[in-house]
Amino acid sequence: MLDKIKEFASTFFVTGDPMIYGADVSIALAMIGIVFVLTYFKKWGWLWKNWLTTVDHKKVGIMYILAAILMLFRGGVDALLMRLQLATPDVTLLHPEHYNQIFTTHGTIMILFMAMPLMFGLFNIAVPLQIGARDVAFPFLNALSFWLFFMGAMLFNLSFVIGGSPDAGWLSYPPLSELQFSPGVGQNFYIWGIQISGIGSLATGINFIVTIIKMRAPGMTWMKMPVFTWSVFSSCVIIIFAFPILTVTLALLFLDRFGGGHFFTLDFGGNPMMYINLIWMWGHPEVYIVVIPAFGIYSEVISVFSKKKLFGYKSMVYAMFMIAILSFFTWAHHFFTMGSGADVNAFFAISTMVIAIPTGVKVFNWLFTMYRGKITFKTPMMWAIAFIPNFLIAGLTGVMLSVAPADFQFHNSYFLVAHFHSALIGGVVFGYLAGLYYWWPKMFGFTLPETPGKWAFWFWNIGFYVCFIPQYSLGLMGMTRRLSTYGWDTGWQPLNLVSTVGAFLMGIGFLFQVLQILLGIKNFRKLKDTTGDPWGGHTLEWSIPSPAPEYNFATIPQVEERDDWWAEKDKRAKGIFRKQPPIEAIHMPKNSAIPFIMSVFFFIAGFGFVFGWSIFYIPGLIGVAICMICRSFFSYDGDYYIPADEVKRTEAAIRGSV
Amino acid sequence: MNKKPKAIIALVLTVLTVALLIWTCFYAGGKYVVFDPKGPIGQAQKELIILSTSMAALLIVPVMFLTFFIIWRYRDAPDNKAKYQPHWDDSKKLETVWWSIPIVVILILAVITARYTYLLEPSKPMASTQKPVTIQVTALDWKWLFMYPEEGIATVNEIHIPKGVPVRFELTADAPMNSFWIPQLGGQIYTMSGMAMKLHLQADQEGTYFGSGANFSGEHFGQMRFDVEVQSDEEYKNWVANIKKQSKPLTKDGYLALAKPGLSQPDEYSSIPDGLFQDIVTKYVVEGAPNPHGGHGGASTEGSSKSGSTEDTGTMSNMNMSGHN
Numbered sequence: 007m008l009d010k011i012k013e014f015a016s017t018f019f020v021t022g023d024p025m026i027y028g029a030d031v032s033i034a035l036a037m038i039g040i041v042f043v044l045t046y047f048k049k050w051g052w053l054w055k056n057w058l059t060t061v062d063h064k065k066v067g068i069m070y071i072l073a074a075i076l077m078l079f080r081g082g083v084d085a086l087l088m089r090l091q092l093a094t095p096d097v098t099l100l101h102p103e104h105y106n107q108i109f110t111t112h113g114t115i116m117i118l119f120m121a122m123p124l125m126f127g128l129f130n131i132a133v134p135l136q137i138g139a140r141d142v143a144f145p146f147l148n149a150l151s152f153w154l155f156f157m158g159a160m161l162f163n164l165s166f167v168i169g170g171s172p173d174a175g176w177l178s179y180p181p182l183s184e185l186q187f188s189p190g191v192g193q194n195f196y197i198w199g200i201q202i203s204g205i206g207s208l209a210t211g212i213n214f215i216v217t218i219i220k221m222r223a224p225g226m227t228w229m230k231m232p233v234f235t236w237s238v239f240s241s242c243v244i245i246i247f248a249f250p251i252l253t254v255t256l257a258l259l260f261l262d263r264f265g266g267g268h269f270f271t272l273d274f275g276g277n278p279m280m281y282i283n284l285i286w287m288w289g290h291p292e293v294y295i296v297v298i299p300a301f302g303i304y305s306e307v308i309s310v311f312s313k314k315k316l317f318g319y320k321s322m323v324y325a326m327f328m329i330a331i332l333s334f335f336t337w338a339h340h341f342f343t344m345g346s347g348a349d350v351n352a353f354f355a356i357s358t359m360v361i362a363i364p365t366g367v368k369v370f371n372w373l374f375t376m377y378r379g380k381i382t383f384k385t386p387m388m389w390a391i392a393f394i395p396n397f398l399i400a401g402l403t404g405v406m407l408s409v410a411p412a413d414f415q416f417h418n419s420y421f422l423v424a425h426f427h428s429a430l431i432g433g434v435v436f437g438y439l440a441g442l443y444y445w446w447p448k449m450f451g452f453t454l455p456e457t458p459g460k461w462a463f464w465f466w467n468i469g470f471y472v473c474f475i476p477q478y479s480l481g482l483m484g485m486t487r488r489l490s491t492y493g494w495d496t497g498w499q500p501l502n503l504v505s506t507v508g509a510f511l512m513g514i515g516f517l518f519q520v521l522q523i524l525l526g527i528k529n530f531r532k533l534k535d536t537t538g539d540p541w542g543g544h545t546l547e548w549s550i551p552s553p554a555p556e557y558n559f560a561t562i563p564q565v566e567e568r569d570d571w572w573a574e575k576d577k578r579a580k581g582i583f584r585k586q587p588p589i590e591a592i593h594m595p596k597n598s599a600i601p602f603i604m605s606v607f608f609f610i611a612g613f614g615f616v617f618g619w620s621i622f623y624i625p626g627l628i629g630v631a632i633c634m635i636c637r638s639f640f641s642y643d644g645d646y647y648i649p650a651d652e653v654k655r656t657e658a659a660i661r662g663s664v
Numbered sequence: 665m666n667k668k669p670k671a672i673i674a675l676v677l678t679v680l681t682v683a684l685l686i687w688t689c690f691y692a693g694g695k696y697v698v699f700d701p702k703g704p705i706g707q708a709q710k711e712l713i714i715l716s717t718s719m720a721a722l723l724i725v726p727v728m729f730l731t732f733f734i735i736w737r738y739r740d741a742p743d744n745k746a747k748y749q750p751h752w753d754d755s756k757k758l759e760t761v762w763w764s765i766p767i768v769v770i771l772i773l774a775v776i777t778a779r780y781t782y783l784l785e786p787s788k789p790m791a792s793t794q795k796p797v798t799i800q801v802t803a804l805d806w807k808w809l810f811m812y813p814e815e816g817i818a819t820v821n822e823i824h825i826p827k828g829v830p831v832r833f834e835l836t837a838d839a840p841m842n843s844f845w846i847p848q849l850g851g852q853i854y855t856m857s858g859m860a861m862k863l864h865l866q867a868d869q870e871g872t873y874f875g876s877g878a879n880f881s882g883e884h885f886g887q888m889r890f891d892v893e894v895q896s897d898e899e900y901k902n903w904v905a906n907i908k909k910q911s912k913p914l915t916k917d918g919y920l921a922l923a924k925p926g927l928s929q930p931d932e933y934s935s936i937p938d939g940l941f942q943d944i945v946t947k948y949v950v951e952g953a954p955n956p957h958g959g960h961g962g963a964s965t966e967g968s969s970k971s972g973s974t975e976d977t978g979t980m981s982n983m984n985m986s987g988h989n
Contacts, residue, residue: 102883102884102885102886103883106880106882106883106885173883174882175880179840179841181840181841181857182840182841182880182881182882187839187840187882272857272858272947272948273948274950275950278841278856279856312738313740313748313750314749314750314751314752314753315750315751315752315753316753317752317753317754317755318753318754318755318759319753319754321759321763341854343786343843343851343852343853343854344853344854344856344861345786345787345853345854345859345861345862347785347787348781348782348785351781351785352777352778352781352782355774355777355778355781356774356777356778359770359773359774359777360770360774362766362770363763363766363767363770366723366762366765366766367759367762367763367766369727370727370762371759371762373727373730373731373734374755374758375753376734376735376738377734377738378738378746378747378748378749378752379738379748379750380738380740380748381735381738381739381740382740383739391735394731395728395731395732398724398727398728398731399724401720401724402717402720402721402724405716405720405773406713406716406717406720408777409712409713409716409773409776409777409780410777410780410781411708411709411712411777411780411781411783411784411851412709412712412713412716412780413851414709414784414786414850414851414852414853415698415706415709415713415847415850415851415852417843417851417852417878418843418845418852418878418879419878464674464677468677468681471681471685472681472684472685475685475689476685476688476689479688479689479694479696480694481698482696482697482698482699483694483695483696483697483698484697484698484845484847484874484876486845486876486877486878486879487880488880488885488886489885489886490885490886491886492886496694496874497693497694497695498694499693499694500688500692500693500694501688501689501692501694504684504685504688
């Protein structure tokens with residue numbers, strides 16, 4: 007009996023690596039710590055009422071961002087471990103198998119569990135406020151989306167200590183990801199982690215499209231909409247077309263592994279090529295899903311900190327939409343070297359290059375937004391400015407890669423690795439960090455201290471170039487991606503060492519950001535944003551107090567101009583005040599426990615499918631179904647009114663402190 | 665606060681960083697193999713890389729300078745007298761200019777790309793008076809098997825080819841897909857089971873060139889490196905004759921043992937089983953069913969190829985390809 011338990015435990019828990027034992031210990035300690043703190047300070051009720059069951063878009067946004075920062079830490083540690091392994095030839099810090107797991111989880115986590123939730127967090131924080139709405143169109147669905155993402159991410163991360171991590175690359179090409187070559191449960195964790203969070207992403211896409219179409223304040227025509235909201239709209243349009251492809255692809259892969267299917271295996275008529283086509287039909291648009299909202303943030307930040315209107319607003323909007331559409335015509339450039347033939351390669355080479363046109367236009371527009379402005383160098387603006395030269399490099403190398411016959415030499419090399427990290431860190435992460443600093447006061451009511459932020463900025467930036475410029479060179483020296491080690495004879499050592507140093511500089515930058523947040527919390531009284539408009543903003547979110555009250559706007563604003571709040575400030579300076587409509591009772595959605603509970607059941611079902619244990623997945627699925635039934639038939643009482651008097655009192659209290 | 669020391673620190677750091685990057689990228693060992701081609705395909709690719717890069721750089725470098733200039737010129741400093749026009753946000757003339765600049769650049773680049781794409785299509789035979797050498801490449805877990813059907817020999821993890829003679833690679837895999845890459849001779853192509861891809865290369869100089877598997881294929885993927893020895897015609901013939909004389913033959917059982925996951929040192933075989941490559945390619949073909957990969961790999965551009973292994977789907981392997989589900 008004891009032997010049986012021992013045997014089970016050794017296959018169930020990942021053993022044999024000190025790093026994993028360390029993780030086990032730290033997970034256990036963190037759990038005990040959390041439970042202890044919550045019990046000691048009697049915060050369980052607070053946690054349940056204010057966070058776990060909330061449907062307030064601002065709180066959902068904050069939870070997204072917190073989770074994303076945690077995942078950034080996990081993915082970042084993965085990155086540093088890989089760079090340590092590659093710093094010198096012939097080292098064996100990580101066994102090849104472990105190394106493969108780490109780069110797989112690094113890629114998946116950074117794209118799907120870091121970039122996506124950070125983006126959704128900013129959507130949630132900013133969009134309803136920018137369009138003068140009190141919540142998103144479907145607040146319940148919004149909370150459900152978050153919890154699905156969170157449970158998916160947790161399921162994926164669990165693979166590190168239970169069962170074993172996936173190790174077939176972040177896109178899991180078959181046949182490597184099929185049972186024959188990946189017999190362990192790692193791939194199942196990959197499939198279910200992404201699948202569960204992917205449902206949430208799709209729902210978020212739908213939610214925000216409807217929010218933007220239906221819930222804009224009166225007077226806000228499409229061409230008066232803030233540019234960040236436009237970028238969110240473009241991004242969500244890509245989401246609703248791309249994510250179903252991912253869902254189906256992973257479902258088919260799971261059927262192969264779980265149900266004896268042969269969609270992507272070669273025997274019995276399957277075809278791995280179909281998977282590669284499908285995954286990139288989602289995968290390439292995915293890049294634009296995450297980068298377009300960053301473009302929106304840059305547009306907002308650059309115009310606000312140049313004290314100038316955004317130059318060429320209409321061009322920017324058209325350019326974003328062109329990119330959104332073209333993003334679906336580029337997937338085959340990921341396999342120019344798979345023998346598609348010259349016709350296909352030429353088509354996809356050119357359609358890929360064409361994206362450089364709207365992107366280039368945007369860069370010019372940003373430059374001319376700053377032209378004849380007054381540029382102040384606050385942290386959000388620093389990140390936005392740093393993005394431009396970096397994105398020019400990423401764009402240049404992107405065009406180089408799109409030249410199909412030249413790609414025969416770049417493909418799968420470190421040149422490619424350097425390019426997409428430039429685009430994704432320099433384009434996406436820099437943008438979201440800019441957005442985070444920019445909207446931080448709106449979320450928490452205080453601005454973050456500038457000095458540690460500047461330190462973080464410089465460490466990140468210098469580290470970024472030191473890390474990735476050598477990788478371009480390494481690619482041209484013949485170094486391929488996903489190598490776990492290489493010999494002294496290759497001559498790649500100095501560049502790899504420098505690249506590793508750069509990665510650690512970025513790591514230090516991250517620590518400075520943590521310090522910055524801690525210092526901000528410590529000194530929040532001093533850093534308090536009493537005006538609600540610390541940067542001199544242009545859009546509606548800056549017209550209400552920081553942090554925004556739960557109903558956002560005491561009265562729904564009447565929009566007249568594109569940069570409405572800026573125009574209004576101008577008028578107020580001239581002594582013209584708008585007549586405020588009377589405050590009325592506000593209709594709000596009630597908190598609900600169903601999204602959280604339903605996601606827990608999803609987690610249980612996913613966990614059951616990972617191990618093929620029907621005692622988990624059957625109850626899990628039943629739980630999900632019961633939650634759906636409860637939501638459909640028994641929860642009519644989902645809303646309430648905040649009485650006008652209470653709104654008046656709240657407004658007087660926040661505004662009174664001004 | 666005094667601004668001067670900060671500016672000096674920033675300047676020193678920038679200069680040091682740039683110097684470090686330049687030193688490592690250019691003077692600290694490591695050979696830019698992509699820029700040191702030894703054959704016509706690699707040469708054409710190098711020219712194309714330089715051409716496309718300079719075309720894109722023509723646009724990007726001035727914009728880079730413009731960026732730095734604008735940020736410096738319009739910084740909000742008390743003594744900055746630059747013009748400030750907060751409401752100037754539209755100029756049809758300017759926008760027309762910067763919609764058209766990238767359009768023109770991309771148009772030119774697109775034409776160049778399309779031309780080179782057809783010119784350098786890997787399945788297209790080289791223009792040469794010499795009779796090409798055929799090498800059948802099989803990616804295994806985690807080693808490369810190279811068969812020379814005309815010479816009747818095989819090697820593992822090493823290739824020998826004669827100088828100045830076109831080489832016709834036929835590639836497949838009997839393991840997860842990989843990518844076959846010899847940077848100095850020309851770009852890579854995937855090796856996938858169930859397909860026979862084609863890649864034509866040629867080496868014009870003698871020497872030893874670096875080759876590797878470029879697409880991740882599992883645990884010891886990093887060890888899938890091989891050397892390419894380019895020799896004079898005479899040396900090459902001697903090498904073949906030597907292998908014929910001295911090495912052991914490759915049997916079907918020997919192949920099955922070789923195909924098992926594991927690492928291998930460079931190795932040589934004096935003979936190969938009949939039709940082994942075809943058997944590997946058609947391993948998964950279901951009798952009677954149309955081969956989904958027939959005509960793939962650009963085979964159509966080549967007309968009817970004699971050794972076109974994907975055509976004869978009838979020759980099912982009688983080897984026991986076990987281990988698959």
